[in-house]
Amino acid sequence: xxxxxxxxxxxxxxxxxxxxxxxxxxxxxxxxxxxxxxxxxxxxxxxxxxxxxxxxxxxxxxxxxxxxxxxxxxxxxxxxxxxxxxxxxxxxxxxxxxxxxxxxxxxxxxxxxxxxxxxxxxxxxxxxxxxxxxxxxxxxxxxxxxxxxxxxxxxxxxxxxxxxxxxxxxxxxxxxxxxxxxxxxxxxxxxxxxxxxxxxxxxxxxxxxxxxxxxxxxxxxxxxxxxxxxxxxxxxxxxxxxxxxxxxxxxxxxxxxxxxxxxxxxxxxxxxxxxxxxxxxxxxxxxxxxxxxxxxxxxxxxxxxxxxxxxxxxxxxxxxxxxxxxxxxxxxxxxxxxxxxxxxxxxxxxxxxxxxxxxxxxxxxxxxxxxxxxxxxxxxxxxxxxxxxxxxxxxxxxxxxxxxxxxxxxxxxxxxxxxxxxxxxxxx
Amino acid sequence: xxxxxxxxxxxxxxxxxxxxxxxxxxxxxxxxxxxxxxxxxxxxxxxxxxxxxxxxxxxxxxxxxxxxxxxxxxxxxxxxxxxxxxxxxxxxxxxxxxxxxxxxxxxxxxxxxxxxxxxxxxxxxxxxxxxxxxxxxxxxxxxxxxxxxxxxxxxxxxxxxxxxxxxxxxxxxxxxxxxxxxxxxxxxxxxxxxxxxxxxxxxxxxxxxxxxxxxxxxxxxxxxxxxxxxxxxxxxxxxxxxxxxxxxxxxxxxxxxxxxxxxxxxxxxxxxxxxxxxxxxxxxxxxxxxxxxxxxxxxxxxxxxxxxxxxxxxxxxxxxxxxxxxxxxxxxxxxxxxxxxxxxxxxxxxxxxxxxxxxxxxxxxxxxxxxxxxxxxxxxxxxxxxxxxxxxxxxxxxxxxxxxxxxxxxxxxxxxxxxxxxxxxxxx
Numbered sequence: 001x002x003x004x005x006x007x008x009x010x011x012x013x014x015x016x017x018x019x020x021x022x023x024x025x026x027x028x029x030x031x032x033x034x035x036x037x038x039x040x041x042x043x044x045x046x047x048x049x050x051x052x053x054x055x056x057x058x059x060x061x062x063x064x065x066x067x068x069x070x071x072x073x074x075x076x077x078x079x080x081x082x083x084x085x086x087x088x089x090x091x092x093x094x095x096x097x098x099x100x101x102x103x104x105x106x107x108x109x110x111x112x113x114x115x116x117x118x119x120x121x122x123x124x125x126x127x128x129x130x131x132x133x134x135x136x137x138x139x140x141x142x143x144x145x146x147x148x149x150x151x152x153x154x155x156x157x158x159x160x161x162x163x164x165x166x167x168x169x170x171x172x173x174x175x176x177x178x179x180x181x182x183x184x185x186x187x188x189x190x191x192x193x194x195x196x197x198x199x200x201x202x203x204x205x206x207x208x209x210x211x212x213x214x215x216x217x218x219x220x221x222x223x224x225x226x227x228x229x230x231x232x233x234x235x236x237x238x239x240x241x242x243x244x245x246x247x248x249x250x251x252x253x254x255x256x257x258x259x260x261x262x263x264x265x266x267x268x269x270x271x272x273x274x275x276x277x278x279x280x281x282x283x284x285x286x287x288x289x290x291x292x293x294x295x296x297x298x299x300x301x302x303x304x305x306x307x308x309x310x311x312x313x314x315x316x317x318x319x320x321x322x323x324x325x326x327x328x329x330x331x332x333x334x335x336x337x338x339x340x341x342x343x344x345x346x347x348x349x350x351x352x353x354x355x356x357x358x359x360x361x362x363x364x365x366x367x368x369x370x371x372x373x374x375x376x377x378x379x380x381x382x383x384x385x386x387x388x389x390x391x392x393x394x395x396x397x398x399x400x401x402x403x404x405x406x407x408x409x410x411x412x413x414x415x416x417x418x419x420x421x422x423x424x425x426x427x428x
Numbered sequence: 429x430x431x432x433x434x435x436x437x438x439x440x441x442x443x444x445x446x447x448x449x450x451x452x453x454x455x456x457x458x459x460x461x462x463x464x465x466x467x468x469x470x471x472x473x474x475x476x477x478x479x480x481x482x483x484x485x486x487x488x489x490x491x492x493x494x495x496x497x498x499x500x501x502x503x504x505x506x507x508x509x510x511x512x513x514x515x516x517x518x519x520x521x522x523x524x525x526x527x528x529x530x531x532x533x534x535x536x537x538x539x540x541x542x543x544x545x546x547x548x549x550x551x552x553x554x555x556x557x558x559x560x561x562x563x564x565x566x567x568x569x570x571x572x573x574x575x576x577x578x579x580x581x582x583x584x585x586x587x588x589x590x591x592x593x594x595x596x597x598x599x600x601x602x603x604x605x606x607x608x609x610x611x612x613x614x615x616x617x618x619x620x621x622x623x624x625x626x627x628x629x630x631x632x633x634x635x636x637x638x639x640x641x642x643x644x645x646x647x648x649x650x651x652x653x654x655x656x657x658x659x660x661x662x663x664x665x666x667x668x669x670x671x672x673x674x675x676x677x678x679x680x681x682x683x684x685x686x687x688x689x690x691x692x693x694x695x696x697x698x699x700x701x702x703x704x705x706x707x708x709x710x711x712x713x714x715x716x717x718x719x720x721x722x723x724x725x726x727x728x729x730x731x732x733x734x735x736x737x738x739x740x741x742x743x744x745x746x747x748x749x750x751x752x753x754x755x756x757x758x759x760x761x762x763x764x765x766x767x768x769x770x771x772x773x774x775x776x777x778x779x780x781x782x783x784x785x786x787x788x789x790x791x792x793x794x795x796x797x798x799x800x801x802x803x804x805x806x807x808x809x810x811x812x813x814x815x816x817x818x819x820x821x822x823x824x825x826x827x828x829x830x831x832x833x834x835x836x837x838x839x840x841x842x843x844x845x846x847x848x849x850x851x852x853x854x855x856x
Contacts, residue, residue, distance in 0.1 A: 017651070076838055079831040090539050093532040097525060104521040106789035109778070111518050113790075116769050118802045130840045165838055202802040217649040223445070223658045226802035230651045251847040258843040290842055337817060341544050345816040350537070351825060353847040355818055357835040359828040361534035362541075362816035374546045374630040374654035376814035386804035388773040388790035389765060390783060397779060400787040403507040407785035410504055410593055412558045414718055415686040419679040419781040 001283045002305050004275050007317055010306045015369060016233055016262040018210050018217075026184040026214035033188035038197050044185040051157040053180055055197055060167060060178040068167035080165065083137055083358025084172055090361040091145035091380055098146070098380040108399070109392035115384045117147035118226065122190030122201035124208050124216075125155040127182065131163035132207070134357055138365050138378060139205045139228070140173040146383035151175045152201065154190060156182025183208075184215035191219035200224075205378065207231035207365060228382055229375050232368040233262035233302075236325040236352055237318045237343075239336055241311055242271040244329035248351065249274075250281035252327060253303070254295055255353050257286075261297035266323070267305045268314035275305050315339040322372040325352050342373045397423040429711045430733050432703050435745055438734045443797060444661055444690040446638050454612040454642035461616035466625050472613040479585040481608055483625055488590065488606040493599050499592035508593065511565055511786025512600055518789040519573035519808055526574070526808040536827070537820030543812045545575035546654065550618035550629035552636050552644075553583040555610065559591035560635070562785055566793050566806060567633045567656070568601040574811035579603045580629065582618060584610025611636075615643035619652040628652075633806065635659035635793060656810055657803050660796040661690035661730075664753040664780055665746045665771075667764055669739055670699040672757035676779065677702075678709035680755060681731070682723055683781050685714075689725035694751070695733045696742035703733050743767040750800040753780050770801045825851040 033040040038055055045053045069077065102113040123139045126132045136153060143151055153170055155162060157180035170178050179198060181189055187208075193200030204216055205228035213231055220227040236256040240249055249267060256265035269275050286295050308314040315336045318326055322342035330336060333348050340346055344366030345355060354360045367375035376382075392400075401424025408416035461468040466483055473481045497505065530541040551567045554560045564581060571579055581598055583590060585608035598606050607626060609617055615636075621628030632644055633656035641659055648655040664684040666677055677695060684693035697703050714723050736742040743764045746754055750770035758764060761776050768774055772794030773783060782788045795803035804810075820828075829852025836844035 073834075075831070075834045079835040079838075082828070082831050083835065086534050089534055090530075090532045090541075094530045094541055097528050097530055100525050102518075102522045102525055104518045104789065106514050106517055109788055111789040113518075113522055113807065119769075132839055134835060134839065163838075221645040221649050223660070223797050223799050226799075232651070248847075248850060251843070251850045255841070255843040255847040258841060285843075285846075295843065341547075341815070342813075343815055345818060348817065348819040349822075350818055350820045351847055351851050353836065353844045354820060354825065354828060354832050354851075355816075356844060357832045357848075359832050360537055360818040360820055361532065361539045362818045366816075367813075369651050371651050371654075372813070372815075374813055376812075377816050379541065379814065381809065381814070384804075385770075385795075385800070385802055386807065386809070387769070387771055387800075388783075388794075388805050389776065390773060390778055390788040390790045391776040392778045392782060392788055394777075397782065400510070400782060403503070403510050404782050404785045404787050406501075406503045407507040407511065407562060408781065410507075410591075411560055411562065413683070413686060415679070415683040415713075415723065416781045416784060418713075419676075419683040419779055420785075422676060422679045423779050423782075 002279050002299055002303055004279065004305045004307050007306055007308055007313060010304050010317065016302065017369065018214050022210045023214045026211050027218055029184035030188040030215050030218050033185045034192045037194045041181055041185050041189060041194065044183065045157060045181065049157050049182055051159065053157055058179055058181065058197060060162065062176065065167040065171050065176065065178060068164040068171065071164035072168055076165065079357065080133065080137065080169055084141060086361045087138060087141045087358040087363065088145065091142050095145045095380045098384060108396035109390065112389040113386055114389060115386045118203045118383050118385055120150040120201045121148050121203045121205065121383065123151065123153050124186055124204065124206035124212055125153055125166055126208050127155040127158060127162065127166065131166060133163065133165035133169045134364065135206050136166060136169045137358060138363050140169065140175065142363060142378055142380060143383050144173060146380040148383050152177035152179065154179045154181045154186035184211045187212060187215035187219060191224040202226065228365060228378055229367050230369065230371055231365065233264065234259040235264040235323040235368055236327060237266045237268060237321060237323040238327045239311065239314045239318060239330060240267065240269045240274060241330040242274055243331050244274060246274060246277040246281055248329065249278045250285050252352055253282055254285050254289065257295040257298040257303060258289065258291050261294055261301060263298045264302035265299060266303065268308055268317055270308050270310050270314065272307055275307050279305055311336060318343065322370045324366045324368045324372065327352050344372045344377045398425060430707050430727055430731055432707065432733045432735050435734055435736055435741060438732050438745065445797065446642050450638045451642045454639050455646055457612035458616040458643050458646050461613045462620045465622045469609055469613050469617060469622065472611065473585060473609065477585050477610055479587065481585055486607055486609065486625060488595060490604065493595040493604065493606060496592040496595035496599065500596055504593065507785065508561065508565065508597055512569060514789045515566060515569045515786040515791065516573065519570050523573045523808045526812060536824035540817040541814055542817060543814045546631045546811050546813060548578040548629045549576050549631045549633065549811065551579065551581050552614055552632065552634035552640055553581055553594055554636050555583040555586060555590065555594065559594060561591065561593035561597045562792065563634050564594060564597045565786060566791050568597065568603065570791060570806055570808060571811050572601060574808040576811050580605035580607065582607045582609045582614035612639045612643035615640055615647055619647035630654065656793060656806055657795050658797065658799055659793065661692065662687045663692040663751040663796055664755060665694045665696060665749060665751040666755045667739065667742045667746060667758060668695060668697045668702060669758040670702055671759050672702060674702060674705040674709055676757065677706045678713050680780055681710055682713050682717065685723040685726040685731060686717065686719050689722055689729060691726045692730035693727060694731065696736055696745055698736050698738050698742065700735055703735050707733055739764060746771065750798045752794045752796045752800065755780055772800045772805045826853060
């Protein structure tokens with residue numbers, strides 16, 4: 001059973017990172033695919049996925065994509081369509097602000113700061129034990145709301161075939177390029193292209209296992225592409241006072257724990273009786289779970305129930321930890337929301353699982369591992385780049401030439417001084 | 429003299445990247461400083477900068493910062509103040525949009541997407557052969573406009589002392605933490621902190637040499653901090669037709685070339701006589717330059733004059749190359765601006781050097797090496813993170829519980845199905 005700990009005990013616990021060996025392995029795969037192209041992809045696919053792919057069947061056919069709908073139950077289709085609508089609504093509203101230009105008069109000149117969508121985006125969709133059409137939905141809807149025209153998908157090949165939900169969502173998003181490539185090899189293919197088979201992308205997004213995460217970081221560090229964020233193990237911190245329903249808390253903690261052994265499910269409460277009841281319920285609930293081993297490993301390693309002096313302390317611990325998700329079930333929820341800065345998403349009296357499936361409207365691709373201190377959940381902003389367009393009248397250039405030359409001189413840049421002086425009408 | 433080449437010849441030329449050996453060396457320094465703290469910083473400072481620093485004198489005193497002004501000429505002060513004002517004007521205008529919240533009703537729930545400035549930002553300011561107070565100004569003004577409260581500066585120690593312009597600009601920005609640390613060791617110190625000496629930052633920005641650039645990428649890949657962008661060698665592409673003034677073009681190309689031997693100064697024109705005249709003027713102008721060896725190395729290795737069939741082709745080549753800066757001196761400048769997407773900044777009939785010193789109002793920290801395809805020039809946006817705040821009424825949660833459960837079921841997540849079902853009032 002999950003022990004109840006003090007804030008001091010909790011603060012000492014280490015958080016999981018990507019092991020160095022994973023980086024090393026991912027680097028080998030990335031470089032091999034970069035230099036050998038499709039041949040390397042085929043090798044890793046055989047070796048890691050146990051599947052033979054050919055240049056011809058690497059990409060799903062139009063018929064494969066079109067026919068996916070038939071393999072789905074009406075309720076599954078309704079669930080995906082509802083999520084597409086709700087997430088789309090939020091992102092198109094965000095787009096109104098994110099796509100706004102800024103125009104500024106600067107004395108006798110002007111600056112235009114002009115946003116534009118990234119041209120070509122690759123979306124990685126995990127497809128191993130748990131195919132994640134929801135991740136494709138989150139990334140794809142957001143990219144489309146930003147105006148990205150060219151989208152492609154990579155998802156690991158499966159012996160049983162790609163889960164129909166993935167091509168279904170792709171089709172709803174108007175995506176026609178869907179490749180059966182997984183892992184670090186997919187990331188390399190998207191970053192550098194596969195000559196004759198797949199064109200390189202400008203940006204890669206979507207969650208994946210540690211190899212995918214490591215590979216994304218490597219190709220971004222090379223300056224080859226932009227990546228969305230570092231998607232590590234999922235985390236929830238639940239802030240609950242004595243008004244919270246322990247049945248909900250136990251269910252939500254377990255939902256987090258089933259993601260994987262490195263996931264972190266943490267309850268912060270100032271109510272000891274609630275802490276005890278949740279611990280007991282969690283224990284009972286987890287016994288009935290098929291994936292109980294995964295969930296128990298997660299709870300043992302990274303789970304916690306922390307008894308705080310008051311709810312303000314709970315909020316302070318959460319802000320310091322900077323978790324991916326925060327759920328708040330408390331009387332003064334609004335005050336707690338205002339105290340939280342460093343977190344990907346906050347759910348007020350709302351089950352976080354609804355966000356995983358687009359029902360609450362937000363994006364489920366969120367920063368983990370404490371990176372919420374400086375990174376944001378996926379949104380239209382991530383798919384934009386911006387260009388400064390600047391112009392000054394001849395008179396204005398003449399007026400500032402002396403000051404710019406003085407500045408350039410201070411930095412020891414003689415040719416800059418000269419270029420500025422030319423505009424001032426003084427050949428130095 | 430710079431040869432005139434065809435678009436085909438130009439397209440084949442490789443672009444400089446960060447050598448692997450630099451990454452390896454930067455990694456050693458980053459890890460050493462991370463584990464040994466100040467002692468390692470002191471070692472590298474002695475070894476690489478030839479200067480002994482102590483825990484006491486690592487940080488500039490208040491008196492050092494306050495007295496900097498006295499060492500500057502009135503014209504230098506006016507130049508910096510003018511730049512602070514102009515760049516501040518543009519960033520505060522950008523902030524109005526960037527800091528806007530998005531609130532969306534999603535059926536019987538709502539989503540708030542709330543921006544917040546990153547808490548603590550470290551700015552790297554090059555200080556070797558060319559101290560760059562302008563870089564501090566660009567990063568600092570932008571961070572302040574975003575609302576960043578906690579700013580610190582690292583700049584390499586100098587035998588002759590830190591250039592007075594750096595503490596002057598720091599003071600104008602209200603920065604009191606200024607450390608004499610350079611290179612990869614400064615990046616590591618900012619990313620991980622120096623126990624007892626310096627607190628870690630959440631974000632690192634500002635340009636530097638290849639060791640600084642490599643170190644920034646390494647600490648960002650570790651998930652320790654956010655970085656602004658990959659600041660590689662500077663680049664300009666000038667698009668000019670027969671109406672352009674060759675005197676200006678030669679001066680601007682040379683100003684770019686003096687930055688360093690890896691800088692790229694490229695002229696794209698459809699006018700052969702202009703191409704020839706610029707090549708000749710550039711030759712003559714460079715002979716008078718003190719740094720002519722650097723400039724000539726840059727022009728030989730990465731410089732080019734490309735003769736295009738028409739100005740549309742020139743714009744297409746620029747869009748493909750995705751340079752840091754584009755200057756346009758042409759009759760149909762507006763049309764060319766509209767054809768350019770992938771570039772950091774565009775200057776219309778305007779000398780780029782004015783932007784280096786804040787006179788045109790834009791930011792001079794811009795994406796290089798082709799990363800303008802997906803990255804933007806520094807702006808308020810870079811210093812913000814955003815949080816999704818989501819809430820649904822109990823009725824709404826009940827209404828969507830079945831759909832969310834169906835979706836969770838499709839992804840094989842049993843505890844998610846259960847958490848959703850609980851809200852629907854059906855204990856599964």
